[in-house]
Amino acid sequence: MNAYDNLIYIYNSIRPIIDIAVLAFLLYKAYDIVIKTQGIQIIRAIIIISCIYLVAILLNLKTILWILSIIAPGILVGFAVIFQPELRKIILRIGQKDWLNMDKKKEAISSIDAVLSSAVELSKLKRGMLVVFTRNTPLKDYATDGTPLNADLSSSLLTTIFKHDSPLHDGATIIQGGKILLAGCYLPLSGQYDIKKIFGTRHRAALGLAEVTDAIILTVSEETGAISLAYDSKLHYDLTEEQIVEILNKELPIDEKKPLTEDTRNDE
Numbered sequence: 606m607n608a609y610d611n612l613i614y615i616y617n618s619i620r621p622i623i624d625i626a627v628l629a630f631l632l633y634k635a636y637d638i639v640i641k642t643q644g645i646q647i648i649r650a651i652i653i654i655s656c657i658y659l660v661a662i663l664l665n666l667k668t669i670l671w672i673l674s675i676i677a678p679g680i681l682v683g684f685a686v687i688f689q690p691e692l693r694k695i696i697l698r699i700g701q702k703d704w705l706n707m708d709k710k711k712e713a714i715s716s717i718d719a720v721l722s723s724a725v726e727l728s729k730l731k732r733g734m735l736v737v738f739t740r741n742t743p744l745k746d747y748a749t750d751g752t753p754l755n756a757d758l759s760s761s762l763l764t765t766i767f768k769h770d771s772p773l774h775d776g777a778t779i780i781q782g783g784k785i786l787l788a789g790c791y792l793p794l795s796g797q798y799d800i801k802k803i804f805g806t807r808h809r810a811a812l813g814l815a816e817v818t819d820a821i822i823l824t825v826s827e828e829t830g831a832i833s834l835a836y837d838s839k840l841h842y843d844l845t846e847e848q849i850v851e852i853l854n855k856e857l858p859i860d861e862k863k864p865l866t867e868d869t870r871n872d873e
Contacts, residue, residue, distance in 0.1 A: 723761075733826065735811060740819045766788055
């Protein structure tokens, strides 16, 4: 038996393991995408329709089978129309995934404490705030009309942007790699129909960006002073400082060689 035959024999021996491992990986990624895009509604609809069809076959309900066969094309079209937002989110998520690096850490983030310090101060003053932490998805197609700053991030600069009625305070500020890239950006508003009516434009914009990108958006409410985070198509309202730090530590890409937070509470 030559070397080639040995390789074929070894491969055939481990092929079932590779097959199961790849299938498990794909199922895990599919589950992750479905959960983060609220695609569970699509799966529920498919299951219900499949159950109806199966019952009709088992009980030989010819009338129901005839009706289903006639309206099947209409069901498919209606399915695509009704669940268009969820299908679009799933496709976007597939394109945003870093499939070969499940836990890759791409850049240093040392700005959590600076943003949180400013958010706490603005919360006490009942001043609104909208800050975007970028991750993998480019935001140039979603954050529009912003003013380029490319300034070093500090709590005092963030507070200055949002504390006063300047032309930049109504829009979003984009943060990446310890820099304030843009300020005064307009974000897409959420298309969710069941969002609470108490949420204003800032919260709808934060949720809207979280629906189409993997960014994490921090908001401060002008009405209540509540600090919230939007990511993975969900809005987490009125979080404590500890909860915000825990979520950002977990979700943001971090360079292990650099500290996660930087004390900028005395910048002012």
